[in-house]
Amino acid sequence: MSEREAMPYDVVIVGAGPAGLSAAIRLKQLAEANGQELSVCVLEKGSEVGAHILSGAVVDPAGLDELLPDWRETCSLAQTPVTENHHWVLTAHKKYEFPHALMPPFMNNKGTYTGSLGNLCRWLAERAEGLGVEIFPGFAAAEILFNEDGSVKGVATGDMGVARDGTHKPDYQPGLELHARYTFFAEGARGHLTKELKRIFNLDANCEPQVYGIGLKELWDIDPAKHKPGKVVHTQGWPLTDAWGGGFLYHQANGQVALGFVVALSYKNPHLSPFHEFQRWKHHPAIREVLEGGKRVSYGARAINEGGWQSVPKLVFPGGALIGCSAGFVNVPRIKGSHTAIKSGMLAAEAAFDAIRAERSADELAAYPEALEKSWVAKELKKVRNVEPAIAKFGGTVGTLVAGIDMWMRQLGVGLPFTFKHKPDHTKLWRADQTPKIDYPKPDGVISFDRLSSVFLSNTNHEEDQPIHLTLKDADVPIGYNLPVYDEPAQRYCPAGVYEVVGQDEGNPRFVINAQNCVHCKTCDIKDPTQNINWVVPEGGGGPNYPNM
Template identity: 85%
Template sequence: MSDRESMPYDVVIVGAGPAGLSAAIRLKQLGDVSVCVLEKGSEVGAHILSGAVIDPIGLDELLPDWRDSCPLARTPVTENHHWVLTQAGKSEFPHALMPPFMNNKGTYTGSLANTCRWLAEQAEALGVEIFPGFAAAEILFNDDGSVKGVATGDMGVARDGTHKPDYQPGLELHAKYTFFAEGVRGHLTKELKRLFDLERDCQPQVYGLGMKELWDIDPAKHVPGKVVHTQGWPLDDAWGGGFIYHQADNQVALGFVVALSYKNPHLSPFGEFQRWKHHPEIAALLEGGTRVSYGARAINEGGWQSVPKLVFPGGALIGCSAGFVNVPRIKGTHTAIKSGMLAAEAAFEAIGADRQADELSAYPAALNKSWIATELKKVRNVEPFVAKFGDTAGTLFAGADMWMRQLKIGLPFTLKHKPDHTKLWRADQQPKIDYPKPDGKLSFDKLSSVFLSNTNHEEDQPIHLTLKDPDVPIRHNLPLYDEPAQRYCPAGVYEVVGQETGDPKFVINAQNCVHCKTCDIKDPTQNINWVVPEGGGGPNYPNM
């Protein structure tokens, strides 16, 4: 028997992102059920980071009047551009050559964090209980092995494991059904996939690392609703690209995504992002502007073939926990919202029929008939084509495949993936990359960037970046890969010190962690395991 306090609900939802909040709203729209949402950030939206250009189809189905009050409605997309960059110039990719479903007509650009804050208000008005600052740290099980709920992490535990004066044990939340909406590479979702073998019939999930900054720019350069995507320079063997979204109030959201399938361990995604801002077209836009925020987050890129089994006794995966991202459209909010709605409808029906802790088979059945499946099946070969054949040839093959599927004569096969951590080559087999020193005007270092993310963790708490074997970074990763964690982390969490004296040590600066999950994904031996820190820790993103 646990000595922790417990609270019963019909449905408990882990994560107050678009999927979790939409599921909560839909449950309350359907009837009188008790719903609780846990959010590990200090407030709803604190850990939400996205570009974002949002297709409103999900919001239209969930809350048809959302344009009357949601901040997202302020900035409809007005222009759409795709640039292919060289180091000194660009060419515009003709939009007419893209399949119609790639068009951004009718979409909106703005802060997904603020959209989630607005969704939370709608949920609470319907009676949903939302607990920010409470991190779900443990899955609870019934005697038959079905999921019973979750427990929040203990508060006030010192780094050595002892209890501080302000110690408070975690809280158990019991539910008939528990939805996991943790976002990309959620630590409980990862455990559920292992325990219930949810990935036995799908391809491995693969990822990109997205880094984003908000800039206040000269109003004369601001074009509300203008959307730009870039590919090409500065990436060479790796693939990815940049984005520039002109949002409200003379602000642009810009960022860079690097697929984590890259092979060169000397590559720094953060360094590529900072270098990209020095392109003449982008530098001209930012000149005279002010950087006001920074953040980073991993992105699902596996597509339809990487979606795992969605249900297990007592629960379901929704949103980015399941991987419903349309990679070429760079959109996942609309699919997250819809998946939350479909799971909610299945759970409401089961609760009404007095069922409990079974598999919600109606949820994946409905999803497979929905526009989520239709949309993701059309683009399922895009990421593997580019990963296999490179940026130029891969884009051509992917484009041809999308056009064929648009014309309903798609290729009769689905390409496979290999996990990102298997893709690194040895350091001595790849060229070193000389990244320019940040100039403090367009490009910046990691620590000053993390400062803008408002990241903070209680210093005296157990380190949430755990090593399965503490000797691996120096014994294995350093000689083979020049310890790539020093470079793939976009927040300066990992460093190797003492090499110059012949006594190298691996240092984890856990306070810097922005919860992007890249280390959990890209570490070549899968030695790093990201677990949830004390609730309320991590970034506190404004307007991201």
């Protein structure tokens, strides 16, 4: 008999990001409008709402305008509308402005806002709680629960106070079961429970594999004379050569700029380090000019869905649904996903409310994918579905041209008569002896920095005496296979210095996992060439504590 306490709800939502909170708000709005009682719970593994949220961010308000039309009156995001929009093509020492006239109209940032997505989620949480939603930060959903017929019954939170050796510490507390008529999974990109759901219900059977980028971000307080609120800059080109990605620099409120770098995880060279590419990018004259005289105040990293429309899996299964980035609703060329996440949460909420009102439960919410297919989310994502795979196939220059032609054709109502396919990112690495080593410059401590000092600024913390949440299917693979074949790329693709190979000089190499450094970006789970690393959730409340990322 389980020692866990169980709590019943109408709807349980895993993840307090834009999708999860919007779903919760919409459910309560519908219940209030129809005079019904509806119990809704949101679980958040971060120490508080927003603690694990990281995005650029330039936000298209389309979803917010539908969910909460009065949002501009009280939400801090409204402080900084986008006023300038630039796209730079970088060489090692120069920049070239890409003419906006060559871009399809839907690529324009007119009417968008730049600010902290974490703070937007904090504001959404306040609105949700005002409607009666119960939000539990610091509680990580660790297990999917099932009914006897195989439908999803809910989730269980992880046990607290378990030592690394599996024994119970004096402060041990068993997890909590949350049972629901419907459970929404809004875990973000590469959610660990979403992975299980895809496997169990074969949700990926009729779509392309999801592919990803790794986004690294810093916040800087800059010289007020250089600050231009609402100025948005995107870059492509240098310093990447055989990899695809680019940088961003957004002038936000309070004298700050948010800047970052995205590297597509389809890269081939196992010697590449996304973190060091980011640090190198900051030394470009056009970027360094903005940062000189400023101070770095925060750092973080997170995986980003880049598969597009063709990688969206089946969205529903008996008893639940995938929403937001758990499903992959990111518009890759626009570098935006919060508006589509919000809309997906709303549509799932509407389907669930109708089902509950009809006294159904634990069935498939077929109305949700049907509504999404008819929505502006599908229309928007279908227009850009060839962008990422075209660039992955043809490279930055030719791929951008092919993608641009396809977007313009779709703007005019036609488009290429086919959709490009994807290959999983972990299959793309070449052998270490087939690729050149990359000599990254040492950080200067002024513009560029090392990984450990960066992790310090992410406020990352884990209880050290707990089971390591970065699990290996085979402990011999990192040294026995990945090291000789790929020079163990985990040493470089991790943006937090979690993985190390020590003892090589002594002829006794050992693979070390510094799990306490993990910023929950999920890159290791995605890029490990043998798929030997499986990211599972640590104790609730652990990980980064981003203040306003």
